[in-house]
Every structure is written in structure tokens, then in C-alpha cells.
Amino acid sequence: MMVEATPLSGSTAVVTGASSGLGRATALRLARHGCDVLLLARRADDLDAVAHEVEAQGVSAHTCAVDLASGDLARVVRDALAQTGPPSVLVNAAGTDAPGPARETSLEDWNRVVAVNLTAPFVLAREVMPLMAARGGGLVVNVSSVAGRRGWAGASAYCSTKFGLTGLTQSLAAEGRADGIRVCLVYPGAMSTGWGEFDDAAPRRTPPVVSSRDSLDPAAVADLVGWMATTPGAPVLNEVTITPLMEHGWP
Known part of the structure; x- marks a missing residue:
């Protein structure tokens, strides 16, 4: 398959949570823009399957099976980047949760x-x-998530980290500006993947999704990321909220 001729052609992208859901959709979108892709997630078999899909777009795929909670993460990533070369895009799409009341969260x-x-x-x-x-x-x-803008019961760890991701992103954006590095935050609403957009298998608590009409296709969010990656360097899009047409309120 011929890839699109874009400013990303021949560059490298790094995507976490790439074995399924939003991470997979983003990897495929960036591949169609001509990026070689370094795929990170825990499940090696699933990563291999996504790598075949990426390579079908006419670009190279590299897999790195790693637990993002590992204390060895920095070394593993450093070794992987030594094989791929410096990336032009990094997408931190992986996430996990520990649903339940704070008093019951270990x-x-x-x-x-x-x-x-x-x-x-x-x-x-x-x-x-x-x-x-x-x-x-x-x-x-x-x-991030809509949980980075509003917390709800039974998701103290998840909401706290998504709020924290806002501060991290703003700090990194300020630090990267002089070097021509854009650091952007995406707040997706509920996606029609259940736990597919996460690099874990446990259930999570989110605003209720009653039907597919009330949830986002992860491919739509991936298209937004691809658009951000191919736009000119200025003006900079710092934060984007993308939500479905929710018919029902949050808890």
C-alpha cells in the first residue's frame, strides 16, 4: 500500500498502548502518514499483530514489549530508540485504572x-x-481523558493522574518551545473500546456510555492526532477536548 506523502514521511513515531484501541488506531494513522512506528505495550503477541498492520502501510514497525510501570522503562526505551533513531512524534496513549472507592484502593x-x-x-x-x-x-x-477535567466517585487514582498529566504537559510544552518541540494534550470523551484503549485488562469506571452513538470511535481521535502531527509548527495547539454527542449526563 502506498503511504500518504506528508511532512512525516520517513520519520519515526513512538506510540504507547499500541497493542489495541486508541494506541493501535494512532499507530496505523501515523503509518499512513509515512511514519515508521515504534510500538510499546505489554502484550508481545498483540504488538506483533499490530506491527503487521503497520507494515502493510509500506513503512517499518518495531515492537517493544514492556510494562510501563517497570522501573527499567527508561533503559528499555533508550535501547529501542538506539535501533530506530530519533523520533519526530511521541504519543502517550496507554493508561490503566484501579476502579473503586478511595478507601478500598490499595x-x-x-x-x-x-x-x-x-x-x-x-x-x-x-x-x-x-x-x-x-x-x-x-x-x-x-x-488524557474527560477525567482530567472532572473527577467522579470510584476513580480517585485515575482522575488524579489525568489531572496531573495536564500539569506535566504544560511544563513540558514550556520547556520544549525553544527547541521547536510542541507538547499537546488531548482530552477524549468515552471511546467505544471498553478497555481497548488501555494497556490493561481490568474494568474501569467512566461516565456511562449507553450506546455507540454516545461514544467516540478511537479512529476519530487517532485522525486528530495525525492532523496535529502534520500541521505546521505554528500556531501551536496546546489542548484539545474531543467528545461524542452525549445524550446522558455524567454521574
Whole structure:
């Protein structure tokens, strides 16, 4: 398949949570823009399947099976980037949750949510942004949630990390500006993937989704990320909220 001729042609993108859902859709969208893609997630078999889909777009795919909560994440990512070269795009799409009341949330579960949802984007950005600066610029997209704008019961860890991701993104944007690095935050509403957009298998608590009409196709969010990656460097789009036409209110 012929890829689109875009400013991304021949560059490399890094996508976390790439084994399914939004991460997979984003990897495929960037591949269609001509990016080679480094795919990160825990499930090696699923990553291999997505890699075949990416390569069918006429670009290269590299897989890195890693637990984003691992203390070894920085080294693993550094080794992977040594094979792919400096990326032009990083999309932190992975996430996890520990649903339930705060009084019933263990410290272990809390720490895992913080590690995957907040620490991993920090580690990835810390490794990638110097490489982007050396090549003259790049784009970092952090995927938040409507939970980054409003908290609700039974999601203290998830909402806290998504609120924290806003501050991280704003700080990274300020630091990257002089090097031509754009750092953007996307707030998607509920997506029609259940837990597919996450790199975990546990259920999560979100605003209720009653039908497919009330939820976003992850491909639509991926198209937005692809558009952001191919737009000119100025003006900079710092934050975007994308939601379905919800017929029902949040709890």
C-alpha cells in the first residue's frame, strides 16, 4: 500500500498502548502518514499483530514489549530508540485504572496507576525530547481523558493522574518551545473500546456510555492526532477536548 506523502514521511513515531484501541488506531494513522512506528505495550503477541498492520502501510514497525510501570522503562526505551533513531512524534496513549472507592484502593494499585498514567509519560518525554531537540523539533501528544477535567466517585487514582498529566504537559510544552518541540494534550470523551484503549485488562469506571452513538470511535481521535502531527509548527495547539454527542449526563 502506498503511504500518504506528508511532512512525516520517513520519520519515526513512538506510540504507547499500541497493542489495541486508541494506541493501535494512532499507530496505523501515523503509518499512513509515512511514519515508521515504534510500538510499546505489554502484550508481545498483540504488538506483533499490530506491527503487521503497520507494515502493510509500506513503512517499518518495531515492537517493544514492556510494562510501563517497570522501573527499567527508561533503559528499555533508550535501547529501542538506539535501533530506530530519533523520533519526530511521541504519543502517550496507554493508561490503566484501579476502579473503586478511595478507601478500598490499595497503595499498590494506586502506585501502578500513577506509574502507567503519569510517570511513564514523563519518562518517555525525558528520553525523547533531547533527541527531538537535536533533530530540530518534534511533537509530543499526551492522551488524557474527560477525567482530567472532572473527577467522579470510584476513580480517585485515575482522575488524579489525568489531572496531573495536564500539569506535566504544560511544563513540558514550556520547556520544549525553544527547541521547536510542541507538547499537546488531548482530552477524549468515552471511546467505544471498553478497555481497548488501555494497556490493561481490568474494568474501569467512566461516565456511562449507553450506546455507540454516545461514544467516540478511537479512529476519530487517532485522525486528530495525525492532523496535529502534520500541521505546521505554528500556531501551536496546546489542548484539545474531543467528545461524542452525549445524550446522558455524567454521574
